[in-house]
Amino acid sequence: MSAVSPGDQKRARARILDAAEEQFAEAGFDGTSLRQIALRANVPVPLVGYHFGSKLGLYRAIFEAGVPAILDQRAAGMALADAEKDPVRRLEMIMRAILGPMLRLRNAEGKGFFAKMLAREVNDPSAAERGILEELLDPIARDMIALLEELMPGRSKADAGWAYQIIVGTMFFVMADQGRIARMTDGACNPDDAESTLSHIIKFLLPGVRS
Incomplete structure (x- = not known):
C-alpha cells in the first residue's frame, strides 16, 4: 500500500463506497460479497479490507456518511x-x-x-x-x-x-x-x-x- 499515493488511496476508497452503496441497495447486506464490491469498484479485494476491515465495517461506513x-x-x-x-x-x-x-x-x-x-x-x-x-x-x-x-x-x-x-x-x-x-x-x-x-x-x- 505504501507505493500508492494518498490521493490515489482516497479516490479508491471513494470508488469502493460508491460501488458498495449500489451493490447493497440492489442485493442487501447478506446478498452482497466483498468480491462483488471490489469488481464493481475495479480494485483488489484486499484493498476493501484495508480501508474498511470487513463487510460490516464498509456497510456501517456508508450509513455513518x-x-x-x-x-x-x-x-x-x-x-x-x-x-x-x-x-x-x-x-x-x-x-x-x-x-x-x-x-x-x-x-x-x-x-x-x-x-x-x-x-x-x-x-x-x-x-x-x-x-x-x-x-x-x-x-x-x-x-x-x-x-x-x-x-x-x-x-x-x-x-x-x-x-x-x-x-x-x-x-x-x-x-x-x-x-x-x-x-x-x-x-x-x-x-x-x-x-x-x-x-x-x-x-x-x-x-x-x-x-
Whole structure:
C-alpha cells in the first residue's frame, strides 16, 4: 500500500463506497460479497479490507456518511415545529420533519441508492444484530415519538408510537417503490416528486394521527 499515493488511496476508497452503496441497495447486506464490491469498484479485494476491515465495517461506513445529513434536516424541521404555537400546524410540521428528508433522498443526486439501502435495512430481520438503526436513528425517533405524544392529549405512549410507525412505514414503502404506483396510476403518482408525494401523504395521514 505504501507505493500508492494518498490521493490515489482516497479516490479508491471513494470508488469502493460508491460501488458498495449500489451493490447493497440492489442485493442487501447478506446478498452482497466483498468480491462483488471490489469488481464493481475495479480494485483488489484486499484493498476493501484495508480501508474498511470487513463487510460490516464498509456497510456501517456508508450509513455513518449518509445519516448525519438526514438528522440535520430533521433537527432543523423539529426546531421550526417547536416554535409553532398552533398545535395542528405544529403536528403537520413534525410530520414533514419526519418524512421530508427521507423522501427527498429518492431524487437527490447520488442519493438514490442510499435511500434503497435505508429502506432495506429497516425491513431486514438481521438489522437489530448490526445495531446501525438503533445507534444512528433511534435517538431522534424517540424524540419524535415524545413530541407526537405531547400533541395527542389524552392518548397513550402506545398511540404515539404507532402513529410514528405508521408515518415512517408509509415513508419507507414509498422509498422502496420501483415504479409500481406510477404504472398503476398512468404517471399521476410519482414518488420521485418528493414535494407532491409529501403533500399527499400528509393530507391523508394528518387527520388520522389527529383523531
